[in-house]
Amino acid sequence: MxxxxxxxxxxxxxxxxxxxxxxxxxxxxxxxxxxRVRAVIARLGYVPSSRAVELARGRGRTVGVLASSLSWPWTAEVVQGALDTVEAAGYGLLLFTRNHGPRSMARFAGQISAAAFDGLLVVGPQDALDPVAAALRPDLPVVLVDDRTDRPRFPSVTVANTLGGELAARHLLALGRRTPLVVTGPPHFGSVRGRLAGFLGALEAHGVEHDPRRTVEGDFTERSGEEAVEKLLADGITPDAVFAHNDLCAAGALRALRTAGLRVPGDVAVVGFDDIPLAAYTDPPLTTVRQPLRAMGEAAAALLLARVNGGPPPAGPVVLPAELVVRGSAPVPLTRTP
Amino acid sequence: MxxxxxxxxxxxxxxxxxxxxxxxxxxxxxxxxxxRVRAVIARLGYVPSSRAVELARGRGRTVGVLASSLSWPWTAEVVQGALDTVEAAGYGLLLFTRNHGPRSMARFAGQISAAAFDGLLVVGPQDALDPVAAALRPDLPVVLVDDRTDRPRFPSVTVANTLGGELAARHLLALGRRTPLVVTGPPHFGSVRGRLAGFLGALEAHGVEHDPRRTVEGDFTERSGEEAVEKLLADGITPDAVFAHNDLCAAGALRALRTAGLRVPGDVAVVGFDDIPLAAYTDPPLTTVRQPLRAMGEAAAALLLARVNGGPPPAGPVVLPAELVVRGSAPVPLTRTP
DNA sequence: CTGAAAGCGCTTACAG
DNA sequence: CTGAAAGCGCTTACAG
Structure with missing residues (x-):
């Protein structure tokens, strides 16, 4: 046959x-x-069986990717970047998501043990690996994208979160805003702490004091952005700007502000983080700190492939630049002649 | 070891x-x-090598998914649905995209021949398979999602496109609109023909004549939606509604209408197709025909797994229901007492 | 109910 | 430069 x-x-x-x-x-x-052999191969249309090759070699050409749901555009874009790099290297990409509870994780652990892949890319927080920690062979190369923990146990690729926070702050300061609301993500994420530190640091550098009541913890959902705004207003504080730690959350803030009768950017300027596609479609379109998601996926995959092929681990996390994308929710400041 | x-x-x-x-x-x-054996297995932490098992059995537990870019939310959502089902069945999912030209397709063809997977899900048009037609073994089960050709060569899962077109038309008619612009996708897509036929059929059923100049061919991009509107206005025709064959295109139409100083939905009501996430964020939010993307991915994967396990091919395409999601761009009609 | 042997389709020392 | 043999880690008739 x-x-x-x-x-x-x-x-x-x-x-x-x-x-x-x-x-x-x-x-x-x-x-x-x-x-002569090549001619026969061509004539017969022979292609080696990947399974046999991998069994004999004791090594395959497949990497696993563990991601949160692809429904998150953030994730999908990173995975696409990784896939580009993986495919170009002639490797296959085995995809897993972790939104299906223990049974799903048990199967995933089985795949790890079964050596179904030769390297693992984790798109998202490293604690996603906790349920399968026991299965993780020490010789399996692992790379993290957007580690959200302080001291990642694995090489990781991340955006310049602190710089991103700074960019947001400097832009709002240039717009003359002095009393921003910051809606963070879960504080145990390293990225959240970075964004916050960068933002507050820039305020301080400009001699602007920040009322801690104007820092509200969110959870990256749209609803949490709405709630943060509602809560602050209910406390009798009206900010002149919002810096949300992701775009979804910023979209929620936008909604709550409008509901409260505040104009954006007139009364309140809003800056998000990520630049997912819908950021360009909100009303007004969202000014945001762009993460180079595709490039992050590519870099992480390249790192992983290098490790799979015996390369050394990188000295520290690979940090890709953040970039401010200016749209209507926090427009270009009017130039003032000093 | x-x-x-x-x-x-x-x-x-x-x-x-x-x-x-x-x-x-x-x-x-x-x-x-x-x-006793089970106890030893547990004690030793033994897990069978998937490669060896698959080689010995001559069959694996992996399905391939060939998709266009994951950057398209449409695609990502379908893939997520497929992944849910595939994982639940204990299969692995090997992901391929086809945005990397011939080299990438050659590698993909190699994977097919190498029997790297046991069934193939194609998310998107079936002609995506043309470059690898030669490698396609006749015994490899293939299932299509959203076939866009008339007579698919494989089992397929698709949304009720004709019904979707009808829903759009009936809603606009209920809003009192009589002179809609239809921005289609590429006409060789079966889905496009279905949506168009359903839409025009409903108009006709209501005794509304449709000027063919108000049917403009687009290509599913935002830009094509803008251009269609611009072109029609330039021709001196002002529609009272737009039905775009996907949401991106509808967003483009929205933009062009606003630029032209037309109010949505006051002057022109707009209906899209798909219900991708950003549909809820446009200004105004988009009324659209929802495709059950996740369910489509799940159904397709289930079909594929059934075939992989020797099940018979389904009689015809599996058609999932379309549903109208009403938002601001074409709101609920005022009830009139007759 | 259980074991020895052959086989899945390759790769890789080891000889020559 | 090339071949015979062993081995990768399983499954599956075939005997018993």
Whole structure:
């Protein structure tokens, strides 16, 4: 049925060893023989069985990707970037998500133990690995994208969160805003702490004092953005700006502000984080700190492949630049002649 | 290094055959023996090597998914649905995208021939398979999601496009609109023809004549939605509604209408198709025909798994219901007392 | 109910 | 430069 290496060997009048050598481009094969074998391979349309090759070699050409739901555009974009790099290297990408509870994680752990892949990319917080910690072989290369913990146990790729916070603050300061509301993500995320530190640091550098009541903890959901605004207003504080730690949350803030009768950006300027597609569609469109998601996925995959092939771990996290994308919710400041 | 079936056999004092039987839950094993073997397996933390199992069985537990870019939310959502089902069945999902030209497709063809997966899900048009047609073994089960061709060569899962077109038309008619602009997708897509036929059919059923100049061909991009509106206005025709064949295109139409100084929905009501996340964020939010993307991915994966396991092909395409989601761009009509 | 042997389709020392 | 043999880690008839 299937054409095997034995068929090729027979048809070419050589041994399986020789066919294998031709296949793997070993240089010790006679040019004429190699040519003949290649012709037979082409004629028979022979393709090696990946499973047999991997079993024999004891190593495969597959990387696993563990991600939160692809419904999150953030995730999908990073995975796409990783896939580009993985495919270009001739590797396969086995995809797993972790939104299906313990049964799903048990199966995933099984795949790890079964050596179904040769390296693992985790898109999201590293504690996603906790349920499968026992299965994690120490020799399995792991790379994290957007580690959200302080001291990641693995090499990681992340955006410059502190810089991102700074960019947001400086832009709002240039717009003359002095009393911003900051809606953070969960505070145990390293990225959240970075964004907050960068933002507050820039305020301080400008001599602007920040009332701690204007820092409200959110959870990256749209609803949490709404609630943060509602709560602050209920406390009798009206901010002149909002810096939300992601775009979804910023969209929620936008909604709550409008409901409260406040104009954006007139009364309140709003800056988000991520630049997911819908950021360009909110009303008004969202000024936001852009994460180079695709590039982050690519960089992480490249790092992982290097490790899979025996490369050394990088010295520290790979940090990609953040960039401010200016749209209507916090527009370009009017130039003032000093 | 790795714990193998031989290690388990030795430790349990049985043969590899017996261990294998226990592993595969064959009933011919003595209960006591089975128990003992299981204990050893647990103690040693043994997990079968997927590669070896698959090689020996001549069949694996992996399905391939060929999709356009995950950057398209449409795609990501369908893939997520498929992944849910695939994971639940204990299969792995090998992901491929087709935005990398011939080299990428050549590698993909190689994976097909190498039997790297046991079934293939194509998310998107079936002509995505043309470049790898030669590699497609006739015994490889293939399922299509959202076939966009008339007579798909494979089982497929699709939304009720004609119904969707009808829903859009009936809603606009209820709003009193009589001169809609239709911005289609590429006309060789079956889905496009379905949406158009449903829409025009409903108009006709209501005795509303449709000027063919008000049907403009787009290509599913935002820009094409803008252009369609611009072109029509330039021709001196002002529609009282727009039905765009996808949400991106509808967002473009929204933009062009606003630029032209037309109010939505006051002057022009707008209906899209898909209900991707940003549909809820446009200004005004988009009324649209919802595709059950997740469910489509799930259904397609279930179909594929059934086929992989020897099930018969379905009689015809699996058609999932479309649903109208009403938002600001084409709101609920005022009730009139007749 | 259980084991020995062959086989899945490759790769890789080891000889020559 | 090339081949025979062993091995990768399983499954599956075939005997018993």
């Amino acid at each position: 299937r054409v095997t290496i034995a068929d090729v060997a027979r048809a070419a009048g050589v041994s399986k060893s020789t066919v294998s050598r031709v296949l793997n481009a070993k240089d010790e094969v006679d040019a004429g023989t190699a040519e | 790795r714990v193998t079936i031989a290690d388990v056999a030795r430790a349990a004092g049985v043969s590899k055959s017996t261990v294998s039987r226990v592993l595969n839950a064959k009933d011919e094993v003595d209960a006591g023996t089975a128990e």
